[in-house]
Amino acid sequence: MRTLSPPVGLPALTETDLVGQVARLLTQAVVEGRLAPGSKVVEAGIARELGVSRAPVREAARLLEQQGLLVASPRRGFFVRKFAADDIDDIYDLRLCVERHAAVLAARNLTPETRDMLRRQIDVLHQTADLEDPARQVEEDYRFHRLICEIAANRRLLRLFDDLASEMRMVIGLIGRLYDDPHEIARTHEPVLAAIEQGHPERIVAHIDYHIGHAWREVGKLVREIPA
Amino acid sequence: MRTLSPPVGLPALTETDLVGQVARLLTQAVVEGRLAPGSKVVEAGIARELGVSRAPVREAARLLEQQGLLVASPRRGFFVRKFAADDIDDIYDLRLCVERHAAVLAARNLTPETRDMLRRQIDVLHQTADLEDPARQVEEDYRFHRLICEIAANRRLLRLFDDLASEMRMVIGLIGRLYDDPHEIARTHEPVLAAIEQGHPERIVAHIDYHIGHAWREVGKLVREIPA
DNA sequence: CAAGACTAAACTGTCGACAATCGACGCTTA
């Protein structure tokens, strides 16, 4: 007989997840550029600064390494990843591949509810455009694209998108600011949603290509301007 | 003036890369099914068995977690990942997405040399088919597909393929044996190479779809037969 | 006899310590 009270949707509390916290803080420091690309990440230094021992810091660093934010050099330590123009191309090329696929799947799974979520996120993008907050703008932009991946309903694909997003955030972070006209950016999401609603795979791919290709060219241009 | 002795082609030695070694051994144990899906991976046990302390084992386990072979549950430890039918679909769906893209890129970059490498790998597949060694057959199969990703010349994409491959190896491992007729499998690679040589994106995608779709259906069928 | 309380063993998360290694700086020598 079942005597346990039914689940109420409470989040499992982790209490002590030092590794996760350290990873989050390190990620922030990296994408915000407080840790410059190429610079060394000294375990003991981070540990002391955060008031923890080196063990959790090491594990967190390994996580960021897998995510591509740090690179490990045996017996020399971790370094903040440097992005060359080639890296940008690799990342955006893969992003294109992933989001094309996600968009086609999303179109297949689209329901009135998910359609509205996308619609609303575009509204948010327009609203955010008025705020002078580039970081926020970038976040809401990703949220739209992430939504597409969520609707695609492939966990593995969603995780890949998140990994790529953290790399892209880092690139964007080191560029500084990206958007000339946030409203323009917000508008360019409209045809993507329209294509997904209509549902023709080729049309979807074409609009995704155009939208992401635009970002790719912009970011590529700006990165090439930076001395590296 | 340059007085350093010129490079002699010596391989960089890692000497002490316990984490890497442990990760490799753990991976083997997982894909070979010696660690059953769902079973707990006790840090101290692994450490004792390997004659090392828990620290490297923990870091290795985190690596495998990121690769999707283990799942971590806070304060309860690591467990060997269980695959549901949905997971298979997610993985193969993503694989399809990735390899379509890789094949199109590979066609664009194809040179006589890389063409011959692919050709030779198909020969190897045929030779391996005579040996009664399913594991080897699977490895050589992956090697062909990995070659395509290498020729595509996108590092990020290659890493993704490797991650997916380790997940697929695990799935294959728990199925037991996959191939009814290894020669048949070897033959089905021919049209893929042919399509890449010809270079029409649509034809390439079609053949990749057929080839991988075949594996997907086979694996999916077998996994659904297993009680899980 | 099953649900819950209690207890002991096992395990994880974290820490501080120590040896091995790396990188920078100054010293030697041709």
Added chain:
DNA sequence: TAAGCGTCGATTGTCGACAGTTTAGTCTTG
């Protein structure tokens, strides 16, 4: 004077230990 060799502080790789939590097993009780 610059290449090459020691030397020394800084840093990583690894370990053993300890506290707090989870789990399995036993006991109690309605």
